[in-house]
Ligand code: TGC
């Protein structure tokens with residue numbers, strides 16, 4: 001049996017008992033889809049640094065785009081734990097596949113749902129949910145990454161439209177996107193959100209090449225040169241940085257779950273390898289040093305699962321704070337990265353090849369550690385929350 005067909009979920013603390021039938025059904029469906037549609041192709045696409053664009057329809061069919069947004073707009077109407085579990089299963093396949101769903105659902109559909117007019121919702125959400133449209137989210141700029149409040153991309157009032165100028169950097173899916181949710185400052189310096197459509201004059205989205213991480217995901221820039229964006233495309237119901245930051249809260253929550261999938265895939269592969277690979281006359285899993293690695297990996301995965309589950313129950317009640325989400329994103333991403341590194345070691349030389357998933361996950365997780373707020377930015381958010389002192393100002 002191929003390695004990818006042998007994957008088993010790992011649930012050391014019987015956390016499944018805390019999940020509902022709906023959660024388990026969602027997990028089963030996405031897990032099967034990842035096994036049949038992602039696992040057989042992902043090493044190849046990652047090797048070639050190409051986004052498997054054909055998976056967009058499948059992602060839509062399994063409900064990966066906006067799972068917790070209302071059914072009225074073609075979305076899943078599920079709870080936050082189902083959303084998290086879907087992200088976990090997708091990231092078991094690849095962080096780039098989870099990224100595609102995070103961006104579409106949490107960073108494009110969510111702001112249109114939360115801050116858009118009913119007309120905007122009806123116009124865009126069903127097409128984004130069905131995968132007919134691909135979306136991207138433009139916040140980061142070449143000179144403003146961790147500090148998006150310093151952005152210089154701007155809009156100026158021009159009758160029935162705004163004139164948009166500036167550029168965005170490191171934008172997942174920008175080269176292939178039909179719509180971009182873009183954050184820009186108005187003439188008073190207030191951050192506003194706009195829906196920019198492909199084909200608008202003066203708008204381009206060149207691809208960024210040369211990534212050693214998230215290679216099966218498409219990344220690019222957004223460049224605006226006097227783009228006329230109709231006023232009807234302004235998100236009317238939010239002003240200020242809290243607009244994009246609340247989208248990030250939603251996506252960071254999904255990442256806290258997602259990376260557990262990458263960690264489980266690495267652990268699963270390392271555990272099997274340790275039982276099959278023989279050195280010095282016995283399986284390497286029989287040596288204490290290998291057991292230490294595996295025991296610590298499953299301990300950290302289990303702690304991360306509990307953190308994600310508890311965060312999910314708070315999110316279901318609308319009580320998960322941005323700082324709690326930061327803690328979970330930071331902890332779980334570093335956990336997954338460390339699991340990937342240890343798993344890579346257990347595979348010895350084979351661990352650096354694409355016969356096994358650890359090196360690919362490890363490289364991907366370097367991006368996940370940085371995007372949606374870097375590891376250190378999240379630490380400072382926790383620091384601010386517990387001390388009351390703001391280290392950013
Ligand atoms: P600050 O003064 O703290 O906050 C401004 C306003 O925003 C509110 N707020 C939040 N609201 C909702 N959710 C959150 N997480 C929030 N964090 C803050 C805050 O209450 C305030 O509201 P109000 O009403 O008082 O105006 O803002 P600051 O300028 O001091 O910045 C704070 C800081 C550093 C934490 C923030 O800028 C930050 O999080 N920086 C990191 C930037 C970041 O995460 N960028 C991500 C870009 S998108 C991306 O990476 C997508 S990857 C896609 C993929 O998956 O492929």
Ligand code: FAD
Nearest residue numbers: 137138139140145146170171172367370371372373374376
């Ligand atoms: P910087 O902000 O320049 O940070 C560099 C280093 O300085 C980091 O280690 C950081 O922690 C540290 N640092 C910064 N400020 C402080 C401080 N106050 N105290 C201590 N240390 C500090 N953005 C989008 O808007 N949309 C997307 O779809 C998107 N997709 C991405 C996809 C990929 C593959 C990547 C790599 C990035 C993506 N990003 C996206 C951008 C991402 O969010 C930023 O890279 C991230 O927020 C960090 O910004 P930066 O790269 O400019 O690093």
